[in-house]
Amino acid sequence: MKLAWLTDIHLNFLRPAVLKRFLESLAETEMDAFLVGGDIGEAPDVTHFLNELDHHLQRPIYFVLGNHDFYRGSIAGVRDAVQELCSFGGFLRWLPDAGVIPLTEDTCLIGHDGWGDGRLGDYQRSDVLLNDWAFIDEFGGLDRDKDERLATLHALGDEAADHFRAVLSQALAFEHILVLTHVPPFREACWHDGKISDDDWLPHFTCKAVGDVLLEFMSASDRQMTVLCGHTHGGGEAQILPNLRVLTGSATYGQPVIQRVIEV
Numbered sequence: 001m002k003l004a005w006l007t008d009i010h011l012n013f014l015r016p017a018v019l020k021r022f023l024e025s026l027a028e029t030e031m032d033a034f035l036v037g038g039d040i041g042e043a044p045d046v047t048h049f050l051n052e053l054d055h056h057l058q059r060p061i062y063f064v065l066g067n068h069d070f071y072r073g074s075i076a077g078v079r080d081a082v083q084e085l086c087s088f089g090g091f092l093r094w095l096p097d098a099g100v101i102p103l104t105e106d107t108c109l110i111g112h113d114g115w116g117d118g119r120l121g122d123y124q125r126s127d128v129l130l131n132d133w134a135f136i137d138e139f140g141g142l143d144r145d146k147d148e149r150l151a152t153l154h155a156l157g158d159e160a161a162d163h164f165r166a167v168l169s170q171a172l173a174f175e176h177i178l179v180l181t182h183v184p185p186f187r188e189a190c191w192h193d194g195k196i197s198d199d200d201w202l203p204h205f206t207c208k209a210v211g212d213v214l215l216e217f218m219s220a221s222d223r224q225m226t227v228l229c230g231h232t233h234g235g236g237e238a239q240i241l242p243n244l245r246v247l248t249g250s251a252t253y254g255q256p257v258i259q260r261v262i263e264v
Contacts, residue, residue, distance in 0.1 A: 001104055003262040004029060007037030007182070007230030008251035010068065011049045022256055023056040031261070033059055033103075037230045037249060038066025038113060038182035043073025047085050054090045062093050062101065065113045066182040066231060067132050074137035075156075095180060096163055100170045103178070107264040110167045111180035114207040114229070117157025118150050120187050121202025128200050154209075161209035168217045176264065179227040185211035189229060189246040191236030205232050211240075218244045226262075235259075
């Protein structure tokens with residue numbers, strides 16, 4: 001089975017003719033399914049782009065959402081719209097709703113959007129200002145100095161971690177677990193410009209809560225896990241445990257690509 005993995009494709013940055021050519025190029029591949037790791041568009045258009053992917057590819061599309069997908073809207077509102085879209089049938093499967101997906105007799109797929117949860121690096125001293133704070137409703141008016149924003153980041157990270165904790169027991173029935181998420185779950189996987197991000201950026205570009213759950217389960221297991229993530233726009237690979245490998249996808253605005261073909 002051949003899976004095309006894409007992440008941070010930001011289709012809203014493409015002119016219509018370029019978007020059409022990109023979708024047609026994906027449709028012409030001999031892939032059995034597609035894995036899309038978030039940052040597909042923004043809140044007003046993400047369901048439109050998902051519809052376009054569904055229409056052109058006509059094969060299973062397993063996806064998670066990224067922070068950009070909530071820009072100019074709300075997390076809750078976008079999730080509701082995506083759930084409704086997927087309920088109509090077709091090829092779209094949003095992984096937080098899909099649970100454990102058997103891909104082959106030996107391999108399954110699980111996933112969640114994840115979120116930069118502020119737990120790695122030095123959140124309090126970081127002077128990084130994300131567009132998230134201005135463009136996502138749930139962060140509107142939150143004051144980082146009073147830890148209100150940090151509490152929201154923790155809650156979003158914990159939500160993702162709770163999802164993985166709930167599905168991993170079932171997933172461990174398979175020899176190989178493929179994990180799709182948007183935010184790197186480990187410091188070692190937070191690549192940018194060929195190196196690991198520093199303490200200013202790590203709070204916003206890693207989800208420690210998810211990483212802790214993956215470590216807990218895989219440390220006690222003889223199964224193999226491959227994690228696919230993005231968000232940082234910097235590519236790299238990290239071997240966290242002998243049986244836990246993380247691939248981080250690279251990205252350039254306006255130039256979406258297939259990161260890898262994953263064969264299972």
